[in-house]
Amino acid sequence: MERKVTSPLLTARLWLSSLGLSPEILACILGLALVPAFVREAYIVRLLAVSLLFGALAMAFDFTGGFINAVNFGFAGFVGLGAYTSALITVRLGVNPWIGLIAAALVTGLVGMFTGALTLPLRGIYVSLMSWFVGMALMALANAMVDLTRGARGLIVPPLFESASTVTHLYFLLGLTVLLYIGLRLIIRSRVGLAFRAIGQNYDAARASGVNPTLYKVLNFTLSSAAAGLLGGYYGHFVGILTPDLMDTWHTMEVMALAYIGGAGSLLGGVFAAFLFIPLFDSLKSLMEYRLIIYGLSLVLIMIFYPAGLAGLYQVVKTKLEFRKRKP
Amino acid sequence: MLEVNHLQAGYDYLQVLWDVSLSVQPGEFVALIGPNGAGKTTTLRAIAGLIAPQAGTIAFEGRSIGGWPAHHIHRLGISFITEDLNLFEGMSVGDNLYLGAYSHRDSRHIRARLQMVYELFPILAERKRQLAGTLSGGERRMLAIGRGLMSQPKLLMIDEPSLGLAPKAVRSVFAALEALHRQGATILLVEQNVNQTLSLADRGYVMEHGRVALQGASAELLQHEYLKDTYLGAR
Amino acid sequence: MDLAMLQNFFDLNADVIQVALTGTLRGGLYALMAVGLALVFGVMNICHFAHGEFYVIGAYAAYFAHVVFGLDPILSIASAAMLSFLAGAVAEKIFFLPLRRRSKNEWVINAFLLTAGLSVALQSLFKLIWGVRYRGITQYWKTTFEVLPGMAVAADRIVALGIALGAIFLLWLFLQKTRLGRAIRAVSQDERGAMLVGIDLDQIYMLTFALGSMLAGLGGASLLSLTPAYPFAGNKPLISSWFVVTIVGLGNVSGAVLGGFIVGIFESVAYFALGQGWQDVASLGMLILLLLFKPTGLFGTQIKSVWER
Numbered sequence: 001m002e003r004k005v006t007s008p009l010l011t012a013r014l015w016l017s018s019l020g021l022s023p024e025i026l027a028c029i030l031g032l033a034l035v036p037a038f039v040r041e042a043y044i045v046r047l048l049a050v051s052l053l054f055g056a057l058a059m060a061f062d063f064t065g066g067f068i069n070a071v072n073f074g075f076a077g078f079v080g081l082g083a084y085t086s087a088l089i090t091v092r093l094g095v096n097p098w099i100g101l102i103a104a105a106l107v108t109g110l111v112g113m114f115t116g117a118l119t120l121p122l123r124g125i126y127v128s129l130m131s132w133f134v135g136m137a138l139m140a141l142a143n144a145m146v147d148l149t150r151g152a153r154g155l156i157v158p159p160l161f162e163s164a165s166t167v168t169h170l171y172f173l174l175g176l177t178v179l180l181y182i183g184l185r186l187i188i189r190s191r192v193g194l195a196f197r198a199i200g201q202n203y204d205a206a207r208a209s210g211v212n213p214t215l216y217k218v219l220n221f222t223l224s225s226a227a228a229g230l231l232g233g234y235y236g237h238f239v240g241i242l243t244p245d246l247m248d249t250w251h252t253m254e255v256m257a258l259a260y261i262g263g264a265g266s267l268l269g270g271v272f273a274a275f276l277f278i279p280l281f282d283s284l285k286s287l288m289e290y291r292l293i294i295y296g297l298s299l300v301l302i303m304i305f306y307p308a309g310l311a312g313l314y315q316v317v318k319t320k321l322e323f324r325k326r327k328p
Numbered sequence: 329m330l331e332v333n334h335l336q337a338g339y340d341y342l343q344v345l346w347d348v349s350l351s352v353q354p355g356e357f358v359a360l361i362g363p364n365g366a367g368k369t370t371t372l373r374a375i376a377g378l379i380a381p382q383a384g385t386i387a388f389e390g391r392s393i394g395g396w397p398a399h400h401i402h403r404l405g406i407s408f409i410t411e412d413l414n415l416f417e418g419m420s421v422g423d424n425l426y427l428g429a430y431s432h433r434d435s436r437h438i439r440a441r442l443q444m445v446y447e448l449f450p451i452l453a454e455r456k457r458q459l460a461g462t463l464s465g466g467e468r469r470m471l472a473i474g475r476g477l478m479s480q481p482k483l484l485m486i487d488e489p490s491l492g493l494a495p496k497a498v499r500s501v502f503a504a505l506e507a508l509h510r511q512g513a514t515i516l517l518v519e520q521n522v523n524q525t526l527s528l529a530d531r532g533y534v535m536e537h538g539r540v541a542l543q544g545a546s547a548e549l550l551q552h553e554y555l556k557d558t559y560l561g562a563r
Numbered sequence: 564m565d566l567a568m569l570q571n572f573f574d575l576n577a578d579v580i581q582v583a584l585t586g587t588l589r590g591g592l593y594a595l596m597a598v599g600l601a602l603v604f605g606v607m608n609i610c611h612f613a614h615g616e617f618y619v620i621g622a623y624a625a626y627f628a629h630v631v632f633g634l635d636p637i638l639s640i641a642s643a644a645m646l647s648f649l650a651g652a653v654a655e656k657i658f659f660l661p662l663r664r665r666s667k668n669e670w671v672i673n674a675f676l677l678t679a680g681l682s683v684a685l686q687s688l689f690k691l692i693w694g695v696r697y698r699g700i701t702q703y704w705k706t707t708f709e710v711l712p713g714m715a716v717a718a719d720r721i722v723a724l725g726i727a728l729g730a731i732f733l734l735w736l737f738l739q740k741t742r743l744g745r746a747i748r749a750v751s752q753d754e755r756g757a758m759l760v761g762i763d764l765d766q767i768y769m770l771t772f773a774l775g776s777m778l779a780g781l782g783g784a785s786l787l788s789l790t791p792a793y794p795f796a797g798n799k800p801l802i803s804s805w806f807v808v809t810i811v812g813l814g815n816v817s818g819a820v821l822g823g824f825i826v827g828i829f830e831s832v833a834y835f836a837l838g839q840g841w842q843d844v845a846s847l848g849m850l851i852l853l854l855l856f857k858p859t860g861l862f863g864t865q866i867k868s869v870w871e872r
């Protein structure tokens with residue numbers, strides 16, 4: 001029996017949810033998109049844009065940490081590489097910043113591929129160590145090549161958009177984050193994603209059952225780094241000045257904390273964590289001083305008491321609510 | 329001395345022991361036999377405190393010890409020599425033996441125990457500076473038993489000491505157990521080799537699917553029709 | 564012309580000696596820190612990222628003991644060591660004990676992330692309490708040693724090297740000869756075996772972590788005149804001691820001693836040859852190459868089992 005009656009609304013909903021855009025998520029996106037219509041303060045809009053940027057970074061981080069279970073401890077180095085690539089191409093060669101952004105993604109993806117290949121003979125914690133060293137090497141390079149990067153004095157980066165309105169940034173970052181989410185999620189839901197998880201859970205068993213860990217590990221690192229590079233490139237044009245300090249390990253920690261507080265392997269968890277923490281710190285100036293203590297302690301507490309993070313909490317609450325709905 | 333009553337235990341969500349009751353009196357040599365996967369090792373692990381019982385009781389010298397941490401139970405006087413021995417492979421034979429007496433601080437006492445172990449297994453005295461990881465299979469078994477004896481345990485639990493050994497080594501291990509028993513040691517032995525085990529032990533329990541299926545004096549068990557059919561007849 | 568060549572030769576030699584000396588003095592600290600890292604990893608399977616913070620605790624403790632309470636140098640350093648021992652014990656009880664109770668699988672990665680969070684939190688806490696001001700002293704001992712004709716080295720540096728070597732030697736004695744030391748080694752080899760001979764794992768873990776922290780604190784205290792106490796003072800020694808344990812293989816305690824001097828001398832040579840900026844690039848480059856060709860470290864230990872845990 002074929003069912004002929006298909007409402008276009010249902011089709012649209014199915015199509016959207018196949019992209020990972022559930023009604024809740026769509027509502028969040030819509031809500032964010034409507035903010036500039038009601039809120040005049042550029043400061044708030046900017047805060048939301050920054051949260052989106054950090055959320056997207058946490059998502060790119062989680063793509064490696066939460067799925068193949070290898071913490072890229074040099075993540076900030078990759079972000080910084082993207083930032084410097086785009087900035088240097090624009091500043092030194094006078095190329096259009098948009099091309100700079102693409103170059104940032106490509107170069108960082110390439111270095112990510114290289115790092116993934118470097119870590120091939122390594123497993124577990126050694127992968128973290130190796131990527132940490134690569135990240136620190138990138139930072140050391142940025143510090144050493146003063147002629148090119150101006151080192152700690154800072155490199156002035158031209159903006160992406162003619163108009164300096166933060167609203168443009170918000171919309172652009174919103175689009176970028178949504179696209180990144182859809183893209184990463186499609187990969188996670190495909191056979192490739194299955195292989196990622198298999199590697200993450202048991203490397204040897206995955207290999208024994210015919211998954212080629214080499215290929216998938218390199219692929220994962222490449223994609224995650226390319227995303228980091230793209231976002232880093234954007235960051236440079238967004239803030240307008242770059243110093244090698246951006247690549248410091250504690251920036252990795254910040255993103256890592258967001259990703260794990262959000263919930264490892266949840267992609268969106270980190271975005272929600274970013275929207276929770278970043279505006280909170282900013283609105284309560286007195287909290288700013290405690291920012292890193294709070295990040296650090298939250299990471300510690302999450303690890304000890306609730307490794308599932310915000311995403312896990314959300315799942316629990318959702319199941320409870322649905323259970324209650326069904327009861328009466 | 330040891331009283332296990334209606335013990336249930338397992339691993340995470342897998343229950344292995346459904347109803348195990350057994351007892352060991354001071355000076356007794358008791359055998360626990362049964363097919364592979366029956367739950368013999370799991371029973372010993374629960375008694376030694378490596379896993380916590382889900383139900384039932386374990387009492388040692390009148391004290392209920394179910395759920396106690398392993399190092400605590402060891403200090404009460406129960407030594408457990410595991411199937412895979414858990415030796416400290418990167419340390420010398422001597423260090424392994426010293427560690428066996430970890431809960432004792434009286435050095436004279438420790439030296440006396442060491443003497444006793446070296447008398448029981450002279451080969452260990454020869455190899456006392458060698459790393460435990462470099463010993464042969466039989467020597468490793470002896471070292472594990474020796475380490476278990478260092479604390480002068482009231483109850484010695486041994487899991488399949490003949491596993492993977494050449495017949496000659498098996499004989500010497502069993503001879504050592506017999507000698508210990510004659511000196512008054514209390515032993516709970518797990519084995520698959522039914523005939524040899526029951527010829528040494530005073531009493532035996534036969535386990536199947538996580539339950540005690542049969543029990544009695546060794547001589548009776550050896551004559552038991554069921555046991556003859558399933559284990560002895562097959563050999 | 565001959566004279567000029569001779570002069571050059573002596574200059575060069577003087578440089579070589581200077582570089583070797585700096586490297587050795589630095590190597591002592593790295594060895595000390597790396598032994599702590601290796602011990603904590605070998606026994607507890609923790610990739611300790613907050614090791615540098617215990618170095619800082621030691622440095623602050625020594626500063627306050629010496630400058631504020633006016634204790635003499637040796638007492639100041641000893642009390643700093645004791646304090647970092649206590650801090651390590653407390654940190655183990657508060658953080659790692661509950662983590663061990665709750666997560667059995669994924670332990671290595673979870674513990675590593677925990678130390679990362681702890682490091683950030685402690686650094687900011689130090690900053691909050693003591694600000695970013697440098698708290699240092701010019702010298703504990705106001706003399707210099709003439710190690711070679713015309714080459715004087717501050718007594719502090721020599722004593723610091725002596726303290727480092729002495730502490731490592733005492734640790735070695737403790738691990739080899741005492742009941743508790745043997746128990747620590749036993750736990751690192753077979754936890755179940757250790758439990759079954761009556762060793763209380765929780766106690767041993769606490770002791771191990773405290774000892775490791777004490778070594779770091781000792782480093783921070785004894786080098787107070789060279790690197791003052793400030794919230795982020797631990798980063799550099801942390802990174803360098805991680806170099807060390809990586810090149811000798813994680814968990815290799817005795818290799819860490821030699822590795823400390825290798826890294827110390829390498830850094831000092833790289834600094835002499837390349838200058839400040841490129842020295843880091845060279846060290847990191849060497850490390851990456853080394854990991855690439857000898858993933859288990861120079862002295863290849865049996866660490867396969869801990870890779871997966």
Ligand SMILES: Nc1ncnc2c1ncn2[C@@H]1O[C@H](COP(=O)(O)OP(=O)(O)O)[C@@H](O)[C@H]1O
Pocket residue numbers: 339342344362363364365366367368369370371
């Ligand atoms: N560490 C473990 N984790 C999970 N299951 C186990 C473990 N050890 C044993 N088992 C299971 O428990 C059952 C009984 O095992 P065991 O007690 O070793 O039997 P026996 O010693 O009688 O051969 C088996 O089905 C085995 O698969």
Ligand SMILES: [Mg+2]
Pocket residue numbers: 368369370411488
């Ligand atoms: Mg068994």
